[in-house]
Amino acid sequence: MKTQNNRGWFFVLPVLLLVAFNALIPIMTVVNYSVQETFGNNVFFWQGLDWFQQLLNSDRFHAALGRQFLFTGLILVIEIPLGIIIALSMPRQGVWVPVCLVLMALPMLIPWNVVGAMWNIFTLPDIGLLGYLMNHTLGINYDMTQNPLAAWVTIITMDVWHWTSLVVLLSYAGLVSIPDAYYQAAKIDGASNWSVFRYIQLPKMKTVLTIAILLRFMDSFNIYTEPFVLTGGGPGNSTTLLSIDLVKIALGQFDLGPAAAMSLIYFAITLLVSWLFYTLMTKDDAK
Amino acid sequence: MKKRYIIPIVYIAFLMLPIYWLVAMSFKTTNEILAGFSLFPQTFTLANYRVIFTDPTWYWGYINSISYVTLNTVISVTVALPAAYAFSRYRFLGDKQLFFWLLTNRMAPAAVFALPFFQLYSAVGIFDTYLAVALAHTLFNVPLAVWILEGFMGGVPKELDETAYVDGYSFPRFFVTIFLPTIKAGVGVAAFFCFMFSWVELLLAKTLTAVAAKPIAATMTKTASSAGYELGLLAAAGTLTIIPGAIVIYFVRNYIAKGFALGRV
Numbered sequence A: 001m002k003t004q005n006n007r008g009w010f011f012v013l014p015v016l017l018l019v020a021f022n023a024l025i026p027i028m029t030v031v032n033y034s035v036q037e038t039f040g041n042n043v044f045f046w047q048g049l050d051w052f053q054q055l056l057n058s059d060r061f062h063a064a065l066g067r068q069f070l071f072t073g074l075i076l077v078i079e080i081p082l083g084i085i086i087a088l089s090m091p092r093q094g095v096w097v098p099v100c101l102v103l104m105a106l107p108m109l110i111p112w113n114v115v116g117a118m119w120n121i122f123t124l125p126d127i128g129l130l131g132y133l134m135n136h137t138l139g140i141n142y143d144m145t146q147n148p149l150a151a152w153v154t155i156i157t158m159d160v161w162h163w164t165s166l167v168v169l170l171s172y173a174g175l176v177s178i179p180d181a182y183y184q185a186a187k188i189d190g191a192s193n194w195s196v197f198r199y200i201q202l203p204k205m206k207t208v209l210t211i212a213i214l215l216r217f218m219d220s221f222n223i224y225t226e227p228f229v230l231t232g233g234g235p236g237n238s239t240t241l242l243s244i245d246l247v248k249i250a251l252g253q254f255d256l257g258p259a260a261a262m263s264l265i266y267f268a269i270t271l272l273v274s275w276l277f278y279t280l281m282t283k284d285d286a287k
Numbered sequence B: 001m002k003k004r005y006i007i008p009i010v011y012i013a014f015l016m017l018p019i020y021w022l023v024a025m026s027f028k029t030t031n032e033i034l035a036g037f038s039l040f041p042q043t044f045t046l047a048n049y050r051v052i053f054t055d056p057t058w059y060w061g062y063i064n065s066i067s068y069v070t071l072n073t074v075i076s077v078t079v080a081l082p083a084a085y086a087f088s089r090y091r092f093l094g095d096k097q098l099f100f101w102l103l104t105n106r107m108a109p110a111a112v113f114a115l116p117f118f119q120l121y122s123a124v125g126i127f128d129t130y131l132a133v134a135l136a137h138t139l140f141n142v143p144l145a146v147w148i149l150e151g152f153m154g155g156v157p158k159e160l161d162e163t164a165y166v167d168g169y170s171f172p173r174f175f176v177t178i179f180l181p182t183i184k185a186g187v188g189v190a191a192f193f194c195f196m197f198s199w200v201e202l203l204l205a206k207t208l209t210a211v212a213a214k215p216i217a218a219t220m221t222k223t224a225s226s227a228g229y230e231l232g233l234l235a236a237a238g239t240l241t242i243i244p245g246a247i248v249i250y251f252v253r254n255y256i257a258k259g260f261a262l263g264r265v
Helices: A008-034 A050-056 A059-089 A096-109 A112-123 A129-137 A148-176 A180-188 A193-221 A225-231 A242-252 A256-286 B003-026 B030-035 B047-054 B056-089 B095-106 B110-123 B130-154 B159-166 B171-182 B184-200 B203-207 B216-226 B231-251 B256-261
Strands: A036-038 A044-046
Touching: A008 A036, A008 A256, A008 B056, A008 B095, A008 B110, A008 B130, A036 A256, A050 A256, A059 A148, A059 A193, A059 A242, A059 B003, A096 A148, A096 B003, A096 B184, A096 B231, A112 A129, A112 A148, A112 A225, A112 B003, A112 B216, A112 B231, A129 B003, A148 A193, A148 A225, A148 B003, A180 A193, A193 A256, A225 A242, A242 A256, A242 B110, A256 B110, B003 B231, B030 B231, B047 B056, B047 B231, B056 B095, B056 B130, B056 B171, B056 B184, B056 B216, B056 B231, B095 B130, B110 B130, B110 B203, B130 B184, B130 B203, B159 B171, B171 B184, B184 B231, B203 B216, B216 B231
Parallel strands: none
Antiparallel strands: A036 A044
């Protein structure tokens, strides 16, 4: 049992000060910019909600948002089941377990721009391993810089390569926590593999899967570096996801007002969807 | 060997292929790379690595990256420890709201914060220092560290605290000599994740540095665009960035999965 004690505030004070400095001040800066217009020289004019209105009606924003949802949707649909399948088929004990875990976790520790550069080298049409195989051995015309479909397939494959292991590690942690007695009982009852999965393994993995889905959602929704290094948002605008578009406006064109309005809407969408996921997945627990 | 093991084997092979290609490329000469396709390096060369280890703009990139990542890990875990203790032991006014607010910072797109951070840190005069990047990365690492540590601390029975007080321990002495050793696995996991997310992040690290604290990742992107496209050199630099992660991961291999599994949702 936890005790009611407002001394807790004293312990969270360092975190509070740090986060207040780090999150509140920048967010207030963004809010400030989002309602003003500037022509440089630090002269600002009150603009009201014009930037928000303009953004919500802009085709460019709708397109980037659409691509972002498509990307994140595909990522979740592929990585979550794939991660579960791999976790289910891994050995539960023995010398190979740490070997598997270390090798699988490796992609997650590679700097994101190196991931992008690595996949770029890997897929170059004439000198990359994958690019060469596709173009010269299989005879499929595959060039990311020309073909939007190839660019999409590549960024999706890259993210599956990069992050499926997170789902695997979390699911695996959930699986090894199931006592042997559960499986023995299922065996006596003559349960099929499917019922073992549906009624024993899946419920036990629920907590970790909630974390996995939330983390994968947040991170794929905020993704910037890997697709930026790999495709630069191209060909054309076909892989310009929200973050890439935002950085173009904020740091490239230095349009502070529109960029700030976009930032706030972007952040709000991330929060809203995360909250929806969280509420939907934990609503059974509350009963 | 069971038939189902084929799935993890194929998966690991898929993970290793691009890494192999990067490593193989780093041992090739520029001529060989541009000449065409070769599965193994034909003329094995260490020239790319020699450039990195002798040119200060390259090796300082690594030193800078390691410096701010270490600083960030220390700051994040230090401030997260007492906070996590409070969340796991006490109920206080607004604790749930505060916990959720902390987690929302983990959801913040880095792109949103890049420009305001640049202005804020320039204003307080820490732009282009290790501290700037380390502080910026606490934005997403502190919530994560609090979350993981709270999970581990929640697993320690409250009787431990009470017994210590009865035995006459003061709070700081209890925390350092009894409580910390009990949750050292949790501290290890939290430090691992802080290291990981700070090591791999580029957007903020690049925006907040110019020369003195420039991360290796930024050196790489700059080289890629300025000195033509030296793929071999880029591949060697990339290969070297994998090594710190591989070392850290080896130490926590038995705890990686547990780290999140114990955290509360």
